[in-house]
Amino acid sequence: MAKRKRESTWQQIERRIKEGRGEGVGRDYKPWLYIQDVPSTGRASRIFGWTCGRIHHLMSDLERDYFYILEWAEDVSDIREQFPLLPLEETLSIADELGIRHPMDPKTNEPVVLTTDFLITFRNRNVARTIKPHEELEKDRTLEKFEIERRYWQKRNIEWGIVTDLDIPENIVRNIEWFHKEYQNDDVSHLGVFTVSSIERIVHEQLENGTTLAKATSFCDEKLGLEAGTALAMIKHFLAIKRWRVDMSVRINPGKPLSNITIVNSTGMDFALGG
Incomplete structure (x- = not known):
């Protein structure tokens, strides 16, 4: 040849x-x-x-x-x-x-x-x-x-x-890398507004009580009857689209609570939640 x-x-x-x-x-x-x-x-x-x-x-x-x-x-x-x-x-x-x-x-x-x-x-x-x-x-x-x-x-x-x-900045980069792929999350349209809002409310309530991110999202999946990992992927989506704002200089660790969260609502107004 x-x-x-x-x-x-x-x-x-x-x-x-x-x-x-x-x-x-x-x-x-x-x-x-x-x-x-x-x-x-x-x-x-x-x-x-x-x-x-x-x-x-x-x-x-x-x-x-x-x-x-x-x-x-x-x-x-x-x-x-x-x-x-x-x-x-x-x-x-x-x-x-x-x-x-x-x-x-x-x-x-x-x-x-x-x-x-x-x-x-x-x-x-x-x-x-x-x-x-x-x-x-x-x-x-x-x-x-x-x-x-x-x-x-x-x-x-x-x-x-x-x-x-x-x-x-290492921590900022690793945080972006962690949630980057979920910027476009197909579950948003498949689950519907009510379920997505429920995920946000339930996970945030758990985080306010000091629950780790991993446990909070697992609890949410079980409570809403969702496939394992759905709620965590949705939280990554919220972070990627900047609906949820956190201190990006602190490394996000699912094994720890996620604190000092600011949620941007649908009208674009910021209101602080969590401590």
Whole structure:
């Protein structure tokens, strides 16, 4: 059987451009790199985002964690990951001006398209962010690549910055990760308003009495004759849509009570419950 001819870097770039990679906004955006396009390190993630309503391709744990922060931010309206710095000729020119070597494909020894980890729309302005472990900033080669990236965005009057693991609040990220998938909860429509309201009332009453979250939701499932885990999933949904507001800097532990809850009612008015 004949081996498939290896695609040159230039052919790969042309193909991705034809596919519309790096174009579009919101749910229509296509990242330049999908997780299957890069060597697997076991840390890549495909996560459905509630801000854009599409699958996001995240290449590291740090990218995933920063993505959760962006999802939680109320002033973020678009998240474009793996954004290409095109045209390639521009980053080649910047590298030449700086007197540094442009990143190359080690297999073909041809220049590759650089990408910025996130192009983010905050209200009506775009900002670019690169994500890296803080120890990577000590490497000269990393800083050289960053300078190409910085100058690229500077020419477009777009703020560019670096986010490291030291900038990411661990407890907030882990809380968002815990309830993120329940943002879209099918049980809301299946159970109906009365049952959903009953879940909220019963679980909250139990939590006010100092019951742990796990026991409160299990009690609710039994009382309403629901499948095990239904009430807990609904509480995650309330947290994800910010109907239930808690101190996100404190790690949510189902084995402990959930306190200081503020519930936002259907009219959008806040009223404090719990202590």
